[in-house]
Amino acid sequence: MKIMKANGLIEGIKKQTRNTVWKHLDALAADSAVYSTHLKGLSPFLTDYDAYMYCNDTSVVIVCLDYCGHGAKSIYDESKHLSAVILSDYQAPRLSVVWQVAMAVDLVKTVFEKSRPNLDVYGLLLTEANILNVYPLEEMWDVHHVRVIDDFRRLRGHKIKVNENDTLRCKSYVGVISNLSLDDATVDIATTSMSSVGEVVDDDIDDLFRTPDENNGLLSDSNSESDNCCDNDDEEENKDIKNVFDDFLFPEGTISQNPTMNVKVNILQPIDNPREELDNLVGCGDIKRRMDELVALTNYNKMMCKLFPNGKRHDVSLHSVFLGRPGTGKTTVCKIYGSLLHQAGALSKGHVVLCDRGTFIGTLWGDEERSVRQVLEVARGGVLMIDEAYLLNGKHEHDPGKLVLPLLMNILADETQRDIAVVLCGYKEPMMKMLDSNPGLQSRFPNMFEFQDFSVSELLEITRRRIRDYEYQFTTEAWEKFCGIISGAYSERDPDTWGNARFIANQLERIYIRHAERCMKQRPASQRELLMLTPEDIVPIHVARPRARIGF
Structure with a gap:
C-alpha cells in the first residue's frame, strides 16, 4: 500500500465527488500513516450527527454525515458570508449544517493553536439534501475550510472503515477533541470566538504528546473519573447550543x-x-x-x-x-x-x-x-x-x-x-x-x-419493539406468561376505556420496576442475564372491565 504524504490528506479530500468519496475514505482507512475513528457526535456543534475523524501528524479532517432524507431540497442564502441561521424564501429558517461543520473546524483549530500552530484542519460534509445552489457557494465554503458533497441516498447504509492504530502519535488529537466540553469555555455563537477554549486545553495537549512514562501512564488510561464525568455530562453540555435554534423556530x-x-x-x-x-x-x-x-x-x-x-x-x-x-x-x-x-x-x-x-x-x-x-x-x-x-x-x-x-x-x-x-x-x-x-x-x-384498536398480535409487536430500545429480551417462559396476560386483558377489556398501546407502556413500566428490584437483590451472574426479563418480572396490572348493564 502506498502511504499518503503527510500534507496530502486535506488536498485529497478537496478533490472528491459523490462517485469517488467512498473509495477514497476506504483508502484512508488502509493508509498506515492516517489514524481514523468514528465519533458519535462532536461537542458542541455536531452533537446530533455521525462524525468521523481522519488525522496524520500535520492534518485533521472532520467528516460529518447529514441524514436529512434524500431529495430534501435546500437553498443556502450565503452569497457573501457563512451564516448560522439560513433564511430563504423557499423554506422555513433552519440551522446551517455547513455552518456547524465550519464551527467545529474552527474550534479544533483553536484548540491546537498554541501547541500545534501548523496543524491544518478541514471539514467534509456528506448530506442527503439536494442543495440547489451548491456550485456558486463552493469557493466561499472552501475559504471556511469545508467541502460539501450533496444528494446522497441512504447515508446510514454506508459502512465506513476506520484505522484505529494506537501506535500512531496523532491518535492523541482525537482524545483531546472528543473530550471538548462547554464547561471548558463559553462558546459565543454570534462572534464564534474560540480563543478561550484553546487556552484552557493547551496544557492538556502537551501532556498527551509526552511519552507514557512522562505521563505516568495517563495516556492509555481511558477509565479515569474525569473521563466518566465528561461522558455523563454530554447531554447537558450540548443543550444550550441546541436550544439556540429550537428557540428561534x-x-x-x-x-x-x-x-x-x-x-x-x-x-x-x-x-x-x-x-x-x-x-x-x-x-x-x-x-x-x-x-x-x-x-x-x-x-x-x-x-x-x-x-x-x-x-x-x-x-x-x-x-x-x-x-x-x-x-x-x-x-x-x-x-x-x-x-x-x-x-x-x-x-x-x-x-x-x-x-x-x-x-x-x-x-x-x-x-x-x-x-x-x-x-x-x-x-x-x-x-x-x-x-x-x-x-x-x-x-x-x-x-x-x-x-x-x-x-x-x-x-x-x-x-x-x-x-x-x-x-x-x-x-x-x-x-x-x-x-x-x-x-x-x-x-x-x-x-x-x-x-382502530390494536389487535393482540399488534400489541405484542409493539412490545417487542419497545423492549428492543432497552436491549431487553424475554425468556421463553416470560414471553409465554406475558402473551397470556395480554390476551386475557384484551378479551376482558372495556372498549370505552381500553388503553391500547398505553396499556402496553404501563405494563412494561411495571415489568421494568420489578426487573430492577430483582436484579438489585439477586445480582445476575452476567451482563446477558442482566438484560433478560424472567417470569418473576411479569406481574399483570389492573384492567378496567365493562360495567354491568342494569335493566332489560
Whole structure:
C-alpha cells in the first residue's frame, strides 16, 4: 500500500465527488500513516450527527454525515458570508449544517493553536439534501475550510472503515477533541470566538504528546473519573447550543388567557424522517395510505404551480379529524403528519401544538377569542392538534366552549391563514355527533382518519419493539406468561376505556420496576442475564372491565 504524504490528506479530500468519496475514505482507512475513528457526535456543534475523524501528524479532517432524507431540497442564502441561521424564501429558517461543520473546524483549530500552530484542519460534509445552489457557494465554503458533497441516498447504509492504530502519535488529537466540553469555555455563537477554549486545553495537549512514562501512564488510561464525568455530562453540555435554534423556530408555548391567567401548551418539534417513521408504525394501514394520498396531492399541486403558474390548482385542505380511542397513535401520527407536510412544502415549520378544552376556556368574557388567536400564532407553520375536541361542544346552551370552533373557522377562512393545519381528535361517536351538529365543520375538515384498536398480535409487536430500545429480551417462559396476560386483558377489556398501546407502556413500566428490584437483590451472574426479563418480572396490572348493564 502506498502511504499518503503527510500534507496530502486535506488536498485529497478537496478533490472528491459523490462517485469517488467512498473509495477514497476506504483508502484512508488502509493508509498506515492516517489514524481514523468514528465519533458519535462532536461537542458542541455536531452533537446530533455521525462524525468521523481522519488525522496524520500535520492534518485533521472532520467528516460529518447529514441524514436529512434524500431529495430534501435546500437553498443556502450565503452569497457573501457563512451564516448560522439560513433564511430563504423557499423554506422555513433552519440551522446551517455547513455552518456547524465550519464551527467545529474552527474550534479544533483553536484548540491546537498554541501547541500545534501548523496543524491544518478541514471539514467534509456528506448530506442527503439536494442543495440547489451548491456550485456558486463552493469557493466561499472552501475559504471556511469545508467541502460539501450533496444528494446522497441512504447515508446510514454506508459502512465506513476506520484505522484505529494506537501506535500512531496523532491518535492523541482525537482524545483531546472528543473530550471538548462547554464547561471548558463559553462558546459565543454570534462572534464564534474560540480563543478561550484553546487556552484552557493547551496544557492538556502537551501532556498527551509526552511519552507514557512522562505521563505516568495517563495516556492509555481511558477509565479515569474525569473521563466518566465528561461522558455523563454530554447531554447537558450540548443543550444550550441546541436550544439556540429550537428557540428561534419554536417560541415557548405559553398563552395569556387574560391578564391574570397563563396557560402552557406542549410543542412537539418536527422529526427528520417522517416517511420512515410512518412506515415503522405497527398497523395503521389505512392511515398510511390516506397520508400518502394527501401528501402526493400536495406535491402535485406544488409541481403544477411551478410548471403552470397561471393554471388553476386543486384545493387541498390540510385540516383533519382523527377518530379513535386513547393509545391508538393519534398524537404520534399527528407529529408525522406535520413533518410530512413540512417536507412537501405545505407547512413552513412542521411542529405540532397540543391543546385541549382547558387551553381555550378562561375565567373572563372574551378569553376564548384571545386564546384562539394566540394559539394559532404559536401553531403558525405547523399543526394545531385539539385533543378531545368534542368537549368544546358542551351540552349547555351558553357553554363558552361552543365559541371556540366557530372562531377557528372564521379565522381560518382568511386566505392568509393557509400555513397551518388543524387536527381535531377524539372518540369516534362524540366527534361524529359534533360534526353532524355543525355542517360547516365537515366542510372545513374534509380529511377524516379513523384509528382502530390494536389487535393482540399488534400489541405484542409493539412490545417487542419497545423492549428492543432497552436491549431487553424475554425468556421463553416470560414471553409465554406475558402473551397470556395480554390476551386475557384484551378479551376482558372495556372498549370505552381500553388503553391500547398505553396499556402496553404501563405494563412494561411495571415489568421494568420489578426487573430492577430483582436484579438489585439477586445480582445476575452476567451482563446477558442482566438484560433478560424472567417470569418473576411479569406481574399483570389492573384492567378496567365493562360495567354491568342494569335493566332489560
